[in-house]
Amino acid sequence: MSENRKKRMSMLDSLASAGAQSGAPMMATNRALRSARDAVDSHRVWELDPDVVDDVRTRDRLNPADVADLRASIEVNGQSVPILVRRHPEFDGRYLLVYGRRRLEAVRTSDKVEKVRALVANLDDRAAVTAQISENMARRDLSFIEKALFAKELIAQGFGNQSQVAEILTVTKSSISMALSVADVIGKDLAEAIGPAHGIGRPRWEALVRRIEELDADPADLVHIANAVHDAAELALVKGEAVPEDVSVAAFEAVVKRLGTAPKPVSTPKPPAAKRRTLTVDGRKAGSLKRTAKGLALDLEEPGFADWIERQAQDVIEELHARWKRGAED
DSSP, rough: OEEEHHHHHHHHHHHTTTTTTGOOHHHHHHHHHHHHHHHHSSSSSEEEOOEEEEEEOOOOOOOOOSEEEEEEHHHHHHOOOEEEEOOOOSSTTTTEEEOOOHHHHHHHHHSOOOOOEEEEEEEOOHHHHHHHHHHHHHHHHOHHHHHHHHHHHHHHHSSOOOOHHHHHHHOHHHHHHHHHHHHHHHHHHHHHHHHTTTTTTTTHHHHHHHHHHHHTTOOHHHOOOOOOOHHHHHHHHTOOOOOOOOHHHHHHHHHHHHHHOOOOOOOOOOOOOOOOOOEEEEEEEEEEEEEETTEEEEEOOOOHHHHHHHHHHHHHHHHHHHHHHHHHHH
């Protein structure tokens, strides 16, 4: 293999190793990226007109970063990492983007750079989506709500069933089922208004869903609340004021605050504790009696009397029971 060929292949290898410290799920990510690397069908990096590259992928991120800084860097230093594309199955001379949306957009909107550097791979739809997810997760894992919406979209488009989508997203099938139930209630509009909200996991999203259902909340109102947080953050940036570290998390919190805290369930008051009743014989305390949840508790002061009661318990209880029945009949 030539030195240039090695360099080109190492570009995808470097992406595959970008998140190697994150554990077992990254093994699947690495395999997907290496499969994409092995599918590259040319010995060179292509320079393509960005207008011949179509991005028809299922969207997996809610808040793609602005490309202005990247565009400026590419204009000064060049595009160091190629995008990955595959040939369009219907239109000769056109390509479908596998990953590298920000790089493609940066070149497409540049007045100084005319061509986008790209690797061309032979991938089917499934392999392309797998590579797209894996490349993104190698840089930063998708948030819970991003995975939920992405899974819902993949299933809706016939990409696969819940088990197959779970494999691609490196989660369990049960996780996909729970995520889909959240995505159904939250909806795309509210999720996009809030944003990815990294750090807000499944339990808090599920709590939000329950609160929305309890109040039959108007989604449009919640979208307005979330958008207002983002608008305020943008205005603060213009003014040079401090903004939340993650505006999407702040938007999530604002929506939660709008819905309020669910009232605590009304607990049934416990009955007052039964008082112990003193028993006397000849004016002196002989013991005590207390009603409990299981019956009656009898304590006798005099040990000898207690021993006798223990021996005569069967006869005593029969006699007392007979007296009780006669009283009931009278």
